[in-house]
Amino acid sequence: MRVKLAGFNVDADILRRLEGDRCRHLTPETLSAAYARISRSPLSVDRLRQQACRDVEKARRSNQRIIFAMGHHSVAEHAVFNFDIMGVSRLALEEIERFRLASYTEKSQRYVTLAGDLVLPVEIRSAALKKMFREAAQRQNRFYFKAFSLLNRQLQHQHAKTAQSAAGQRLVEGWAKEDARYILSLATSGQVGMTVNARTLEHMLRRWRLSPRQEVRRLGEKLLALVLPIAPSIILFPEPTAFDREAFSPLDEFIAALPAAAARRPGPGPRIVSFTENGDDMILAAHVGSRRGLDFPRALAMVKRIAPARKKSLFREFFKKVEFFSAMPREFEMADITFQATVSASNFAQLKRHRMATLLAGEYAPELGNTLPESIRQVGLAGEFTEIIAATNDAYSRLREASGAAADYILTNSHRRRVLMKMNLREIYHFIRLRDDEHAQWDIRELAHGLAEKIRRIMPLSAMMLCGKSRFNDRFREVYSFPPPGAEAE
Ligand SMILES: Cc1cc2nc3c(=O)[nH]c(=O)nc-3n(C[C@H](O)[C@H](O)[C@H](O)COP(=O)(O)OP(=O)(O)OC[C@H]3O[C@@H](n4cnc5c(N)ncnc54)[C@H](O)[C@@H]3O)c2cc1C
Numbered sequence: 001m002r003v004k005l006a007g008f009n010v011d012a013d014i015l016r017r018l019e020g021d022r023c024r025h026l027t028p029e030t031l032s033a034a035y036a037r038i039s040r041s042p043l044s045v046d047r048l049r050q051q052a053c054r055d056v057e058k059a060r061r062s063n064q065r066i067i068f069a070m071g072h073h074s075v076a077e078h079a080v081f082n083f084d085i086m087g088v089s090r091l092a093l094e095e096i097e098r099f100r101l102a103s104y105t106e107k108s109q110r111y112v113t114l115a116g117d118l119v120l121p122v123e124i125r126s127a128a129l130k131k132m133f134r135e136a137a138q139r140q141n142r143f144y145f146k147a148f149s150l151l152n153r154q155l156q157h158q159h160a161k162t163a164q165s166a167a168g169q170r171l172v173e174g175w176a177k178e179d180a181r182y183i184l185s186l187a188t189s190g191q192v193g194m195t196v197n198a199r200t201l202e203h204m205l206r207r208w209r210l211s212p213r214q215e216v217r218r219l220g221e222k223l224l225a226l227v228l229p230i231a232p233s234i235i236l237f238p239e240p241t242a243f244d245r246e247a248f249s250p251l252d253e254f255i256a257a258l259p260a261a262a263a264r265r266p267g268p269g270p271r272i273v274s275f276t277e278n279g280d281d282m283i284l285a286a287h288v289g290s291r292r293g294l295d296f297p298r299a300l301a302m303v304k305r306i307a308p309a310r311k312k313s314l315f316r317e318f319f320k321k322v323e324f325f326s327a328m329p330r331e332f333e334m335a336d337i338t339f340q341a342t343v344s345a346s347n348f349a350q351l352k353r354h355r356m357a358t359l360l361a362g363e364y365a366p367e368l369g370n371t372l373p374e375s376i377r378q379v380g381l382a383g384e385f386t387e388i389i390a391a392t393n394d395a396y397s398r399l400r401e402a403s404g405a406a407a408d409y410i411l412t413n414s415h416r417r418r419v420l421m422k423m424n425l426r427e428i429y430h431f432i433r434l435r436d437d438e439h440a441q442w443d444i445r446e447l448a449h450g451l452a453e454k455i456r457r458i459m460p461l462s463a464m465m466l467c468g469k470s471r472f473n474d475r476f477r478e479v480y481s482f483p484p485p486g487a488e489a490e
C-alpha cells in the first residue's frame with residue numbers, strides 16, 4: 001500500500017504570499033484533472049497528478065473535455081473552495097445555505113450584540129419607500145436593545161446561580177439576545193464561512209441567478225469572478241437552463257387561475273403528513289435481507305412473521321449499548337417521516353442547517369401570525385412588540401406592491417412560514433438528539449419535542465430511544481430500568 005497526501009485547503013492569504021515563479025499554478029484543477037484520468041490511464045495517481053501540475057493548460061483542456069463532453073461531472077468535486085461571505089442579509093443567508101453538499105458556519109445571534117447593520121435592498125428604489133424601510137428597521141432595532149436590556153436584567157436575576165461566573169453571565173446574556181432578536185428584520189446583516197466543492201458551487205450559481213433578490217444574484221456573480229481566474233475549467237455551466245427557469249411555469253399558471261383558498265391559521269406543533277407505515281419492519285428487514293442475502297420482499301415477509309413481543313425484545317437488545325452520541329446505522333434510512341410545521345424565521349434559520357433532509361419552505365406570510373417569545377411577555381413588552389409587528393406588516397404591504405419579493409427584507413425573525421420537511425429515521429435521531437435538548441434554542445426545541453413524541457407513537461420500536469441528549473439517561477432508564485453504558489449507576 002502507498003498513500004500520499006495529494007492536497008489540502010490552505011488559507012488563500014498564505015497562498016498569495018507563495019505565488020510567483022516558484023509556484024505559478026495554484027489551482028485545484030490539477031487534482032480534478034489527475035483524478036479524472038484514473039479510470040483510463042495506466043499511470044499511477046501520483047504520476048497523473050505530477051503530469052497535471054507540469055502542464056496546467058493541458059490539464060484544463062482535459063477537464064473541459066471530461067466534464068463537458070463526457071458529462072463526468074463528479075471530478076469537479078475534487079476542487080474545493082472556502083469563501084468568507086460578509087455583510088449579507090439574513091434573508092440572503094437562507095438562500096446561501098440551502099445547499100446540502102456544502103458546509104457553513106455563521107455568527108450566532110446568541111454571541112453578538114447586533115449593531116443595527118442593515119442590507120437595504122436595491123429593489124427598493126423610491127426615496128419615500130427607502131425612508132419608510134429605514135424607519136421601520138430602526139424602530140425594530142430600538143426595541144431590540146430595549147428588550148435585550150430588560151430581558152438580560154430579568155434573566156440574570158432569575159438565573160443568579162448560573163450568572164455567578166463571567167462565563168455564566170455571558171450564557172444568560174446569550175439567552176436574552178436570542179429572544180430580543182425576534183423583532184429584528186431579515187435585512188439584518190450577517191456573515192458566513194462556506195466550504196464548497198466546484199460541482200456544488202456551479203449548482204449554487206445556477207440557482208442564485210434565478211433568485212428573486214438582486215443581493216443573491218450579485219453574490220453569485222462575485223463568487224464566479226473569484227473562482228474563474230483560478231479554476232476556469234471546472235465551472236462550466238453557471239447559467240440556468242430553460243428547465244431550471246420554466247419547469248414549474250405551467251403548473252404555477254394553472255394554480256394562479258384557481259380560486260384562492262381560505263387562509264387557515266396554523267395548528268400547534270408539527271403535523272406528520274406521511275410516513276413509512278411499517279417503518280419498524282422495514283428497518284429489521286433491511287438488515288435481515290442484507291445479512292442473509294435475501295431479496296427484500298422475502299426478508300420483509302420473514303420479519304412480518306416474527307411475534308410482536310419478540311420484535312420488541314430484538315429492538316431492546318439492539319439499543320442496549322446505545323450512547324447519546326451514537327449514530328444510527330444505515331438501515332434506519334428505510335423509514336421516512338414527512339412533517340409540516342409553521343415556523344418562525346428564527347426557527348427556520350436553525351432548521352435549514354440540517355442538510356440530510358428534504359426541506360421545502362413556503363413564503364413568509366404575515367397572515368400566519370408571529371412567534372412572540374414568552375420572555376418578552378414576561379417583561380411586559382408584548383404590547384409594544386405587537387405594535388411594531390403591525391407597523392412592520394403595514395410597511396411590508398406597501399413594499400410588496402412596489403418592490404415584490406424585496407418586501408420580505410422588512411419582516412422579522414418572528415414572522416412565519418410553512419415548511420414541509422422529510423427526513424429518514426437515521427437523520428431524525430440526529431436532529432432530535434441535538435434539538436430536543438436543553439442546550440437547544442426553545443423555538444426549535446418545541447418543534448423537535450413535538451415531533452419526537454409523534455414519531456415514537458408511529459414507530460414504537462425503532463424510535464424507542466428517540467429523545468434529546470439531555471433526556472437520554474432518563475429515557476434509557478425508562479426503557480431498561482438500569483443506567484446507560486458509561487453513566488454512573490445511582
Ligand atoms: C446548540 C447549537 C448551537 C449551534 N451554534 C451554531 C453557530 O453558532 N453557528 C453555526 O453556524 N451553526 C451553529 N449550529 C448549527 C450546527 O453547526 C449544525 O449546522 C446543525 O446543528 C446541523 O447539524 P449537523 O451539521 O450535525 O448535521 P446535518 O446537516 O443534519 O447532517 C447530518 C449528519 O450528516 C453528516 N454530514 C452532513 N454534511 C456533511 C459534510 N459536508 N461533511 C461531513 N459530514 C456531513 C454529519 O455526520 C452530520 O451530523 C448550532 C447547533 C446547535 C445544536
